[in-house]
Amino acid sequence: MKISVLPSVDELHSNILLHKTVVIIDVFRASSSIVTAFSTGAKWVRPAETVTAAREFSQTGALTGGERYGKTLEGFDLGNSPSEYTSDRVRGKGIIMTTTNGTRSLLKATKAEEILIGCFLNATACAHAIFNLHRDTLFLCAGTRGQFSLEDGIAAGKMIHQLHQMSPSIQYDDLSYALLHSWLSSKHQLREVLSQSQSGRRLISRGLEQDVLDCLQVDRYPLVPRWQSDRIILPSSNHD
């Protein structure tokens, strides 16, 4: 198995996706909100590229969630904070979601063999799912507005470290190796390190420090949402 990392979605060319498992990592905040939504019982999440498309899709009765450049969207049911995706709001419901970086990454990755949603909240479960798929794997760090985001890279580094422990013969590119070591050197002070990342600072300056803390809880949920047809679902193997 070969592991590689793409530092931001803008560097993605669809030919590198073929036959691979792709893990979409957008720690702040789309991946974390999606994983949280499934932990509280959402039925599916369908990504929409634009706000207009999200409004159109939602006419089927689904909830709408997301943001643009960190701001909530008029008329949407939910924003992009994990804490909004509570059981009383999302249980049993479908959600149409559009965000600045995360859902765009997802929609650009659909040629991959398998697409998983990963973040700190489900990192160990995600590493096991990757391992069990036995395919070359690309960690697609969504980044922020075309730039690499440290929190996405360190979450990838945690999963890469676990994969390395599961099978030392797995091959890595240099960025994977660098991120593995970033994880090892920051894992005991994740909050301090990642509240200083560009996106961490931006969220905190907008009064969203709780989102930063919520997104940095490691292994809170043992579940791995996956892409199927045109939406993200929770495969039955994740249910009790």
Ligand SMILES: O=C(O)[C@H](CS(=O)(=O)O)OP(=O)(O)O
């Ligand atoms: O809502 C977020 O955290 C970001 C918005 S941005 O980075 O401020 O543009 O969106 P996401 O798609 O979750 O990275």
